[in-house]
Amino acid sequence: MTWQEVRVGDKSYITLNSVKKFYQFATITRDGKNISLDQSKIKFQLKVGDQECSLNGVKFICSDPIVEKGTDVCISRLDLQKLIDPVLRPTYITGAGKFRTVILDPGHGGKDSGAVNAYGTEKNYNLYVAQLVEKYLTAKGYRVIMTRKSDVYLSLDERVNIANAVKDPAIFISIHFNAGGRAARGIETFTLSPAGVAHYGRSARDSDDVSLQGNSNDSANVALATAVHGQLRVKLGTNTRDRGIKRARYSVLTGVNHPAILLEGGFMSHAYEAQLIHNSKYLDAVARGITDAVLLYKNAVTPPSQRAIRRP
Numbered sequence: 319m320t321w322q323e324v325r326v327g328d329k330s331y332i333t334l335n336s337v338k339k340f341y342q343f344a345t346i347t348r349d350g351k352n353i354s355l356d357q358s359k360i361k362f363q364l365k366v367g368d369q370e371c372s373l374n375g376v377k378f379i380c381s382d383p384i385v386e387k388g389t390d391v392c393i394s395r396l397d398l399q400k401l402i403d404p405v406l407r408p409t410y411i412t413g414a415g416k417f418r419t420v421i422l423d424p425g426h427g428g429k430d431s432g433a434v435n436a437y438g439t440e441k442n443y444n445l446y447v448a449q450l451v452e453k454y455l456t457a458k459g460y461r462v463i464m465t466r467k468s469d470v471y472l473s474l475d476e477r478v479n480i481a482n483a484v485k486d487p488a489i490f491i492s493i494h495f496n497a498g499g500r501a502a503r504g505i506e507t508f509t510l511s512p513a514g515v516a517h518y519g520r521s522a523r524d525s526d527d528v529s530l531q532g533n534s535n536d537s538a539n540v541a542l543a544t545a546v547h548g549q550l551r552v553k554l555g556t557n558t559r560d561r562g563i564k565r566a567r568y569s570v571l572t573g574v575n576h577p578a579i580l581l582e583g584g585f586m587s588h589a590y591e592a593q594l595i596h597n598s599k600y601l602d603a604v605a606r607g608i609t610d611a612v613l614l615y616k617n618a619v620t621p622p623s624q625r626a627i628r629r630p
């Protein structure tokens with residue numbers, strides 16, 4: 319069974335009817351511009367003309383809009399292959415479940431405070447969350463490596479070097495809080511753009527077509543982002559707005575040779591979220607979301623035959 323390809327401009331698109339067949343969705347329904355593909359455990363929602371789609375309620379920002387071509391509705395091949403497929407078929411990501419090491423990267427530090435508001439500095443919130451995750455994951459039997467354990471300055475290259483000095487299979491999670499316009503709020507999770515896709519919100523450059531170190535983990539990056547973003551939504555509940563999983567070319571994502579994501583756990587520049595972030599309960603919810611996501615991700619990318627036997 320193969321994907322049915324159509325050309326839209328200079329891009330390759332795949333019809334949603336062939337997506338339905340390939341992934342064995344039971345139904346495809348359309349209401350105006352809204353389309354839903356459903357099976358017992360998965361709901362995949364898209365909208366014609368839109369770049370946002372959602373899988374079981376987790377929002378993904380596609381690189382290209384969903385389009386209509388004749389009687390077909392289509393998703394770009396790049397988005398299907400690089401964004402959606404790793405979520406729908408995580409056990410096809412070869413060897414991704416074999417890690418016992420988690421590298422945590424609390425953003426900023428030392429002379430680099432990151433975002434600052436009336437309550438505190440981003441570097442301190444990032445470290446606080448990372449230390450909680452370290453504690454929780456260590457208790458679960460993981461080895462945790464921290465790029466920094468105190469308020470020290472590290473360049474982006476130094477963070478990448480620390481991560482790449484880890485030779486065991488590992489995953490990398492960079493922890494940040496956001497700043498932006500006064501109305502901006504919510505959580506967002508970044509994974510490295512695949513070759514051919516620009517940094518979120520920036521126009522394309524020739525260098526975007528080059529495949530980078532981090533692109534060797536394209537599928538695992540998305541699966542990890544999905545787990546972390548999904549768990550944060552669960553743990554933060556109505557406290558948060560979902561800004562989705564996005565593509566970026568941050569240095570820690572381009573250079574690290576383990577599956578890697580960068581999480582923004584809320585906006586310090588937003589009046590309400592600034593107070594939430596300064597509350598240890600909120601930071602603990604972020605940390606528990608990351609922790610549970612690591613366990614869920616490991617399970618999702620491990621083929622059933624290789625999963626540890628679970629005792630009731």
Ligand SMILES: [Zn+2]
Binds near residue numbers: 426432433495496
């Ligand atoms: Zn930051």
